Amino acid sequence: MSMIELTVNQRAVQAVAEPRTNLADFVRDKLDLTGTHLGCEHGVCGACTVLLDGVPARSCITYAVACEGAEVTTIEGLDEDAVTSELRAAFTREHALQCGYCTPGMLVSARDLVLRLPEADERAIRVGLSGNLCRCTGYVGIVRAVQSVIEARRARDIAPEPGGERKILGPVGSGRTVRTGADKAERISPASSKQASTEALSSVDAFPDFTPAAVLTQQFSVAHSPEQVFAMFGDIAAVASCLPGASLTAPPNPERVEGAIRVRLGPIAATFSGLARVERNAADMSGRIVGIGNDQRSRSSTQGEIRYRLVPIEQGAATRVDLSIGYTLTGMLAQVGRPGLVRDLAARLIAEFAANLDRRLSGTSPAAPADLSGMSLVSGLLRARITRWFTRFSSRKDGAA
Amino acid sequence: MKPAPFGYERPRDLQAALAVLAEADASVKIIAGGQSLGPMLNLRLVEPELLIDIAGLAELKQVERQGDELVLGACVTHADIEDGRIPDVTRGAMQGVAGNIAYRAVRNRGTIGGSLSHADPAADWVSALSALGAKLTLRSLAGSRIVAMEDFIVGALESALRAGEIVKTVHVPAMPASAHWGYVKSCRKTGEFAHAIGAVMIDPSAATARIVIGAIDSAPIVMTDAAELFGGRVAGDYKDRFDSRVAEAILARAGVSDAAHRHIHVNVLKRAVREAAA
Structure with a gap:
């Protein structure tokens, strides 16, 4: 907790809040200024838009602690504002609201457009309002209202101000205080991802069949015979040591492999702990690994399978490994909603795995990457060695990347 | 959604910020405007122990x-x-x-x-x-x-x-006076993340072309000498010489396997080239 001092609606205020308290919750919960609405809470819907140092900003993805010394104007502070008064009248006249939930944010954004746009161009207004979602009106009345106010003001020879009222550089709301804020006492240990256990899963005896939500296929080749590769794929500990971020938590047997894999996609990190079962078919040198796991920290679960088939190339001197990876992800991490990014991650993971596999089969030990952070191993050289990357990606959701 | 609790520091200068960053472990994040990190924090996709706010520096x-x-x-x-x-x-x-x-x-x-x-x-x-x-x-x-x-x-x-x-x-x-610039992106909704980006800087008088195909789910394709897209040379008629098939092949090589996605990328790039020539 720390004391935060700023100016809200021209009144100096101070209140104690956690660093994670966003500006919207701060004005609503600490100051009872409930006109600022929260919709999506991740910067998309625009309901929380307020004026920060005189210009619009998202109060849901701006933390109050970062606004120390700033000037905040909420919808309550615009009662006497000339532009907003004109807009209120126009909104009433044009039926520019129904339920009213989006209206505070809509008025703040509309006010900004009235100030900045040189003329009442419908397209520019629509683009300018694209960050404020309204589910009632269909926007027609809102656009008309904004148009009419711009027209009226320009007719009265009130010139636009291209930059709003902003004169200085940098994020609005920041840099307004000389106080440096340190809140070391607030440093919180992350949830126990480090000692994540498989206890929750120990009762899992059977792997339920599942249809993966997403499937991606990849292939790579290694300069060793299919027999060698197949034999190594039977050595679960060896395979795990080649997989970046993977670790075994108990001696493995094909029926039950207990382990964890740590993956990282930019700032997003997860450690999935769980169980896997390995099936092998020597006749056609194929196999299947099916597993389930969860990441305690993000409370996300995944179920997945890897199918592989080894195909001899170069007269059997080398092997092409065809992979089909299917997975279903639920929980927080599923919100990423950008399957293409997962594909890029999988491609990098497999590239590293292939390089480690190659090294291991050649008798050198795999490099020991702490987790899949890394592009360090994925050099241009390695990329060249991975023949014909082709990936096909399908997703039940929309097939889009 | 509310973020998981985190600590917060606002260092007084860059040196202090770097010092905090250096002593910290991986669960520290730098935050500036927070317009990308904020949503990830709120969705709890990212749960750092400490944020270092550099927005005021x-x-x-x-x-x-x-x-x-x-x-x-x-x-x-x-x-x-x-x-x-x-x-x-x-x-x-x-x-x-x-x-x-x-x-x-x-x-x-x-x-x-x-x-x-x-x-x-x-x-x-x-x-x-x-x-x-x-x-x-x-x-x-x-x-x-x-x-x-x-x-x-x-x-x-x-x-x-x-x-x-x-x-x-x-x-x-500085962009040379003779250079032509084109930038086109395709978004399903205005303001959303792009599904395809074409960025081109072509200088016919210097016979150079820097071309970027972006938003392909991995690092963008950057061609510092993109003559191959124009039949081997960049000249005043580059708009007419733009070869969609070459762009298509480059995208396929980069792992964009969905034909529809490649089609969107190629056309966005073509529009960027046209914009540069306009």
Whole structure:
């Protein structure tokens, strides 16, 4: 907790809040200024838009602690504002609201457009309002209202101000205080991802069949015979040591492999702990690994399978490994909603795995990457060695990347 | 959604920020405008122990012309560029890109350095600055180094930043008067992340073309000498010589396996080339 001092609606205020308290919750919960609405809470819907140092900003993805010394104007502070008064009248006249939930944010954004746009161009207004979602009106009345106010003001020879009222550089709301804020006492240990256990899963005896939500296929080749590769794929500990971020938590047997894999996609990190079962078919040198796991920290679960088939190339001197990876992800991490990014991650993971596999089969030990952070191993050289990357990606959701 | 609890520090200067960053472990995040990190925090996709807020640091908000290039501090916002509060050496190119990033309320806080550090392949600056031939100064306690944009983004959300390092400045070379610029993106909804980006800087009189195909879910395709897209040479008739089949093949080689996606990327690039020629 720390004391935060700023100016809200021209009144100096101070209140104690956690660093994670966003500006919207701060004005609503600490100051009872409930006109600022929260919709999506991740910067998309625009309901929380307020004026920060005189210009619009998202109060849901701006933390109050970062606004120390700033000037905040909420919808309550615009009662006497000339532009907003004109807009209120126009909104009433044009039926520019129904339920009213989006209206505070809509008025703040509309006010900004009235100030900045040189003329009442419908397209520019629509683009300018694209960050404020309204589910009632269909926007027609809102656009008309904004148009009419711009027209009226320009007719009265009130010139636009291209930059709003902003004169200085940098994020609005920041840099307004000389106080440096340190809140070391607030440093919180992350949830126990480090000692994540498989206890929750120990009762899992059977792997339920599942249809993966997403499937991606990849292939790579290694300069060793299919027999060698197949034999190594039977050595679960060896395979795990080649997989970046993977670790075994108990001696493995094909029926039950207990382990964890740590993956990282930019700032997003997860450690999935769980169980896997390995099936092998020597006749056609194929196999299947099916597993389930969860990441305690993000409370996300995944179920997945890897199918592989080894195909001899170069007269059997080398092997092409065809992979089909299917997975279903639920929980927080599923919100990423950008399957293409997962594909890029999988491609990098497999590239590293292939390089480690190659090294291991050649008798050198795999490099020991702490987790899949890394592009360090994925050099241009390695990329060249991975023949014909082709990936096909399908997703039940929309097939889009 | 509310973020998981985190600690917060607002260092007094860059040196102090780097010191905190250097002593910290991996669960520390630098935050500037927070317009990419904020949503991830709120969705609890990211749960750092500590945020280091650099948005107020005056050292990161300086802009100056140095010889033939403009040097922008990492904490200059998209709106600063859109509104022309900083000088321009790109004959309006950066202003045009800035004005179409997300929404105005986001542009008022979102920073150029933050966007680059986040390394989202669909972000505008990732592609636009690669086409403009920009370089970045990365700074850590140990010193600084300069990295070209095309070497900075290494994958989806993965940059060349090492532990303890931050983006300090962006160096944008002056665009020659003879160069043509085109920038087109395809978004399902205005302001959303792009599904395809084409950024081109073509100088027919110098016979050069820098071309970027962006928003492909991994690092953008940066062609510093893109003559192959124009039948082997770049000249005044480049618009007519643009070869979609070559672009298509480049995308396939880069792993864009969905034919519909390739089609969108090729056409967005074609529009960017047309815009440059217009």
